[in-house]
Amino acid sequence: MTIRVLVAKVGLDGHDRGVKVVARLLRDAGCEVIYTGLFQTPESVAAAALDEDVDVVGLSMHSGAHLTLAPLVVEELRRRECSAPVVVGGIIPAGDVDDLKQAGVAVVLGPGASADEVVAAVTGCAAS
Amino acid sequence: MSDQRGTSESSAGDRWRDEFAGSVLRRVPFETMSGIPLEPVYGPADGERPGVYPYTRGPYASMYRSKLWTMRMFAGFGTATDSNRRFRDIIDAGGDGLSTAFDMPTLLGLDSDHPLARGEVGRCGVAIDSINDMHDLYEGIDLGSITTSMTINAPAAPIFAMFIAQAEEKGIPRARLGGTLQNDILKEYQAQKEFVFPPRHAMRLVRDTISFATSEMPRWHSVSISGYHIREAGSTAVEELAFTLANGFAYVELARRAGLPVDAFAGRLSFFFNSHIDFFEEIAKFRAARRLWATIMRDRYGATQERSLQMRFHTQTAGVSLTAQQPEVNIVRTAIEALAGVLGGTQSLHTNSMDEALALPTEKSARIAIRTQQVIAHETNVAHVADPLGGSYFVESLTDEMEVRAREIFDEIDRLGDGSMLEGCIRGIEENWFQSRIADSAYELEKKFNKGDRVVVGVNRYTEGNQDSDLETLRITSEDERRQRERLGEVRRQRDTAVVSEALDSLRSDATNPEVNVMPALLRAAHARATLGEMMHTLTDVFGRHVEVSSI
Numbered sequence: 001m002t003i004r005v006l007v008a009k010v011g012l013d014g015h016d017r018g019v020k021v022v023a024r025l026l027r028d029a030g031c032e033v034i035y036t037g038l039f040q041t042p043e044s045v046a047a048a049a050l051d052e053d054v055d056v057v058g059l060s061m062h063s064g065a066h067l068t069l070a071p072l073v074v075e076e077l078r079r080r081e082c083s084a085p086v087v088v089g090g091i092i093p094a095g096d097v098d099d100l101k102q103a104g105v106a107v108v109l110g111p112g113a114s115a116d117e118v119v120a121a122v123t124g125c126a127a128s
Numbered sequence: 129m130s131d132q133r134g135t136s137e138s139s140a141g142d143r144w145r146d147e148f149a150g151s152v153l154r155r156v157p158f159e160t161m162s163g164i165p166l167e168p169v170y171g172p173a174d175g176e177r178p179g180v181y182p183y184t185r186g187p188y189a190s191m192y193r194s195k196l197w198t199m200r201m202f203a204g205f206g207t208a209t210d211s212n213r214r215f216r217d218i219i220d221a222g223g224d225g226l227s228t229a230f231d232m233p234t235l236l237g238l239d240s241d242h243p244l245a246r247g248e249v250g251r252c253g254v255a256i257d258s259i260n261d262m263h264d265l266y267e268g269i270d271l272g273s274i275t276t277s278m279t280i281n282a283p284a285a286p287i288f289a290m291f292i293a294q295a296e297e298k299g300i301p302r303a304r305l306g307g308t309l310q311n312d313i314l315k316e317y318q319a320q321k322e323f324v325f326p327p328r329h330a331m332r333l334v335r336d337t338i339s340f341a342t343s344e345m346p347r348w349h350s351v352s353i354s355g356y357h358i359r360e361a362g363s364t365a366v367e368e369l370a371f372t373l374a375n376g377f378a379y380v381e382l383a384r385r386a387g388l389p390v391d392a393f394a395g396r397l398s399f400f401f402n403s404h405i406d407f408f409e410e411i412a413k414f415r416a417a418r419r420l421w422a423t424i425m426r427d428r429y430g431a432t433q434e435r436s437l438q439m440r441f442h443t444q445t446a447g448v449s450l451t452a453q454q455p456e457v458n459i460v461r462t463a464i465e466a467l468a469g470v471l472g473g474t475q476s477l478h479t480n481s482m483d484e485a486l487a488l489p490t491e492k493s494a495r496i497a498i499r500t501q502q503v504i505a506h507e508t509n510v511a512h513v514a515d516p517l518g519g520s521y522f523v524e525s526l527t528d529e530m531e532v533r534a535r536e537i538f539d540e541i542d543r544l545g546d547g548s549m550l551e552g553c554i555r556g557i558e559e560n561w562f563q564s565r566i567a568d569s570a571y572e573l574e575k576k577f578n579k580g581d582r583v584v585v586g587v588n589r590y591t592e593g594n595q596d597s598d599l600e601t602l603r604i605t606s607e608d609e610r611r612q613r614e615r616l617g618e619v620r621r622q623r624d625t626a627v628v629s630e631a632l633d634s635l636r637s638d639a640t641n642p643e644v645n646v647m648p649a650l651l652r653a654a655h656a657r658a659t660l661g662e663m664m665h666t667l668t669d670v671f672g673r674h675v676e677v678s679s680i
Binding site for chain 2: 015115
């Protein structure tokens, strides 16, 4: 089964180099990838995840708002009874990883994550 | 001073000699450590010289012998008061220029109490909601002598108005203000993606700020045409060079369409480039940029004043070259990139801090970054001789090659715009041409890293020690967000709302008429304590919003 992934930019952060590279990496690894575009809200990401019936939601965050926004995305997904795991990547300091996981984020990929780690995280999540 | 100096027939050597003779020099011995005296520049008698058209070797005849580059450090976080403290640290550490980083809500023209601002206030820059924040930001800093640069684009016009208005309230007339407004909206659509209005309306605001600064603020740089973000978003060095200059030509065409003669404003345009880790390619890029700007401004746009032809630029070391692994090694990368900027003849320089792949810099890491510049400036002697790599077979050949490749891209943009760079840049944005090219280049580079074709120390090779770092990073808390909202609430309570609505009404009516310059109305609104969000909301009512059609 092909894994369907929604990659999203949530909040005001316009840095889209990472999300586009990750989208192509995942596509080349055989995933079906849907990109939300910029400036999404937690609500719009959750709605898109449901509409697209995705297996995994990936958030790319570079503005420091991850502790506020990533938990809201998880909350909105679960409120809509979407159980897709959430993977967060970007400029995430190591000290924030536990807080994100407690908020229901499945995997956190820090600024040093390699392409293989990104693909493994997404496929691993989708399998579990 | 002759207007035609750049194009006259006397030899470059003679013109350089005259120009150099009139320069005031720094009082340091211009010699090597063993005491060998150094010439200000080297080369054959009939060769190119700095300060002489086409300026490949530098915009000024005496270059760093007269004045070292400005050590302009980019900073901003939390509230205006927090950032003011960091600004003073930078000045105390020997920085002589300021560069203001705004937070995401400010970059998008939203007030700190806007629902979409949640979690973003003060996180990666300073939050500015009203002129009161602007006052706190520059409190105790002599804006008549320290120049300041503001990295702001979509809301550049209202932020500029707030800046001018606060200086005027402190008694500094606008004509005395020196500094730079980034105000380069084209690269926002292409790369940085902090846009608000549709491109053509946004360009009208750029036109208004250029016209205003041209007539009222002789010391101000109204646009800083920025390749930095294009490169950070993934372009190659050649694309950075070509897209940036093409954007520059687009602003020139815009101002000419508004009726300004090219020599009235071109001298106040400045540039901002990235200095990445490929040492010689970067130096060649800087040299090619100066030559291209001078020749095209003269031959295509008819500029004749020396200042219109001399490209001056700021440089920042490459944020994307920093690694989260073994972050201390980033000090070395930054030093090499900074050196490329200096050997390439930059007018000002920001050096990134070692911890910036992880967070905003701490006070300590920012100090090391400025110390890096001071080592280059004062210990290495590289500033003694202008364009020290000029004449190297390799560097000259690479400079020529960069120029040829950039011209090929100009031709493509020209075709997109049916012979107009302005139209070509706007259509290129509307058709996703720039955005796709940048994303393609980013992905190509990523594949090289993944395959190990390009080595990054600590990332895909030499990873021993990756777990050892115990670097402390700066943390911005939601407490800052709460404080900023309180400050904003106070402004809203204390101002005269009738004056605010009147100012916003006149802004709306001025914005509706494309023949009118919005700057005077924005200045009135700033003085009235209208918030940034209110001014931007008024403008979006008239102009609408841009939505990017994004593709992977």
